[in-house]
Amino acid sequence: MxxxxxxxxxxxxxxxxxxxxxxxxxxxxxxxxxxxxxxxxxxxxxxxxxxxxxxxxxxxxxxxxxxxxxxxxxxxxxxxxxxxxxxxxxxxxxxxxxxxxxxxxxxxxxxxxxxxxxxxxxxxxxxxxxxxxxxxxxxxxxxxxxxxxxxxxxxxxxxxxxxxxxxxxxxxxxxxxxxxxxxxxxxxxxxxxxxxxxxxxxxxxxxxxxxxxxxxxxxxxxxxxxxxxxxxxxxxxxxxxxxxxxxxxMIDRLADDHANSKTLAKGLSAIEGITTRETQTNLLFIDISGLGITGQQFKKDLAKKGIIVSSRWDSVFRFVTHYGIEKEDVEFIIETIANLYSKK
Ligand SMILES: Cc1ncc(COP(=O)(O)O)c(C=O)c1O
The missing domain is CATH 3.40.640.10 (Type I PLP-dependent aspartate aminotransferase-like (Major domain))
Incomplete structure (x- = not known):
């Protein structure tokens, strides 16, 4: 993994x-x-x-x-x-x-x-x-x-x-x-x-x-x-x-991180219970309070899938895209979070 x-x-x-x-x-x-x-x-x-x-x-x-x-x-x-x-x-x-x-x-x-x-x-x-x-x-x-x-x-x-x-x-x-x-x-x-x-x-x-x-x-x-x-x-x-x-x-490739952050924002905002803030560069803040779980639980669920995240405040997380996180990884992250929390 x-x-x-x-x-x-x-x-x-x-x-x-x-x-x-x-x-x-x-x-x-x-x-x-x-x-x-x-x-x-x-x-x-x-x-x-x-x-x-x-x-x-x-x-x-x-x-x-x-x-x-x-x-x-x-x-x-x-x-x-x-x-x-x-x-x-x-x-x-x-x-x-x-x-x-x-x-x-x-x-x-x-x-x-x-x-x-x-x-x-x-x-x-x-x-x-x-x-x-x-x-x-x-x-x-x-x-x-x-x-x-x-x-x-x-x-x-x-x-x-x-x-x-x-x-x-x-x-x-x-x-x-x-x-x-x-x-x-x-x-x-x-x-x-x-x-x-x-x-x-x-x-x-x-x-x-x-x-x-x-x-x-x-x-x-x-x-x-x-x-x-x-x-x-x-x-x-x-x-x-x-x-x-x-x-x-390494400067020009930062554009890839920005594109990945935008993709992440779009994908995650489509999941009921998650709201995303505007991302202009490689930092994306998301609020998971609508999922009805604690930040600790969210962190644990994602860690089991190999996704490591940290929260600013219990329900607000900062997702940072960077060298080593590829376009396919972003798709995997969106899909994983959607599978974990989308209301059936
Ligand atoms: C805006 C800003 N300034 C300064 C720093 C400090 O950098 P360092 O962790 O290398 O001391 C950071 C680190 O996150 C930062 O985000």
């Missing part, structure tokens, strides 16, 4: 080409900035994002820490969407590591910070307040179900942020899903942002790693922050090598 793990795109395994790249990588000491493979990956990533420089980090969380701590001072404030990954799932790292206060806004449609919301959230220059110095947007937005920020929406936010002298960080863990979803190059989606993070270890199928990019000055700061949090490593080319393969070969 093939195991179909839909919990996350982080479960993806490397391609054969990636294993070969690992085996043959040229190595050096990356704390001395002398690992040729890391340098190649960083230059390639910076070019794809239209930024001056980039830095390889061990995780998306570390990349976000570099973005926040590398661009703020203690006592500053960062403005975030209330369900953003940085606010919800990174242990309050902005405060813990950077001494940075967070202010959240409830995004329009669960993801979007409009220019009006930003202006409302920015503090007035009063000695009682922290100083608003950074805003972060998440593209695609994870908890909103992989929702995409368009170029226009991003530019509108950046323009307003600049007007008020705020820096802009993009948590682009899945920025290539956004780019492929819109059919635009990734650099168009991050133009004008001071820093951007993306993950190699999610839909791009690398075993480890993320990138932060921005100006050379920012990357010099990020290099210090990475060291502060213990992310200065040595022969890093071993784990950076698959990233080069990913940027060359």
């Amino acid at each position: 093939k195991k179909l793990d839909l919990r996350s795109d982080t479960v993806t395994l490397p391609t054969e080409e990636m294993y070969e790249a690992i085996r043959t990588a040229n190595l050096g000491d990356d704390v001395y900035r002398e690992d040729p493979t890391v340098i190649e990956l960083q230059e390639k990533a910076a070019k794809i994002l239209g930024k001056e420089a980039a830095l390889f980090v061990s995780s998306g969380t570390m990349g976000n820490i570099c973005g926040v701590v590398g661009q703020t001072k203690r006592g500053d404030e960062i403005i975030l969407e209330q369900n953003s990954h940085i606010f919800q799932f990174e242990q309050g790292s902005s405060a813990v590591i950077g001494g940075v206060h967070t202010k959240t806004v409830p995004g329009k449609e669960g993801y979007l910070i409009t220019p009006e919301m930003l202006e409302e959230a920015i503090r007035s220059p009063d000695s009682h307040h922290p100083i608003s110095s950074l805003v972060s947007l998440e593209n695609t937005h994870n908890l909103a179900g992989g929702k995409i920020w368009t170029i226009q929406q991003t530019q509108d936010l950046i323009k307003t942020a600049k007007k008020h002298h705020l820096k802009v960080h993009i948590d682009g863990a899945r920025i290539f899903n956004a780019a492929v979803g819109l059919g635009v190059p990734a650099h168009e989606l991050v133009k004008g942002a001071d820093s951007v993070m993306f993950c190699l270890s999610k839909g791009l199928a690398c075993p480890i790693g993320s990138i932060v990019a921005g100006s050379q000055d920012f990357i010099d700061q990020a290099f210090r922050v990475r060291k502060l949090v213990g992310g200065g490593m040595r022969q890093v080319g071993i784990i950076a090598a698959p990233g080069i393969v990913a940027l060359d070969t």
Whole structure:
């Protein structure tokens, strides 16, 4: 029985080409900035994002820490969407590591910070307040179900942020899903942002790693922050090598994941008792409360068929399509769930 793990795109395994790249990588000491493979990956990533420089980090969380701590001072404030990954799932790292206060806004449609919301959230220059110095947007937005920020929406936010002298960080863990979803190059989606993070270890199928990019000055700061949090490593080319393969070969195929997610949404929504939310990329949220079973039961029933899923709230599940989940697998998943729960 093939195991179909839909919990996350982080479960993806490397391609054969990636294993070969690992085996043959040229190595050096990356704390001395002398690992040729890391340098190649960083230059390639910076070019794809239209930024001056980039830095390889061990995780998306570390990349976000570099973005926040590398661009703020203690006592500053960062403005975030209330369900953003940085606010919800990174242990309050902005405060813990950077001494940075967070202010959240409830995004329009669960993801979007409009220019009006930003202006409302920015503090007035009063000695009682922290100083608003950074805003972060998440593209695609994870908890909103992989929702995409368009170029226009991003530019509108950046323009307003600049007007008020705020820096802009993009948590682009899945920025290539956004780019492929819109059919635009990734650099168009991050133009004008001071820093951007993306993950190699999610839909791009690398075993480890993320990138932060921005100006050379920012990357010099990020290099210090990475060291502060213990992310200065040595022969890093071993784990950076698959990233080069990913940027060359794994971006365009994200369209397959998006198509599979749409097929899944259509198939599952036809089952009485299941409602699906809109899917724009590779994340699909479904609500099974109409099936009259608990989330635990649903999880167990599916696990017996080799389908691994996880719930956000008891009856709401996130199904993630990714490299390794084929079109036939999606058909099998729909058929299996329909057979288990369709009212006879
Ligand atoms: C939007 C977003 N940002 C950041 C991260 C953090 O990435 P990592 O798990 O590599 O720390 C994730 C991980 O799921 C994410 O979805």
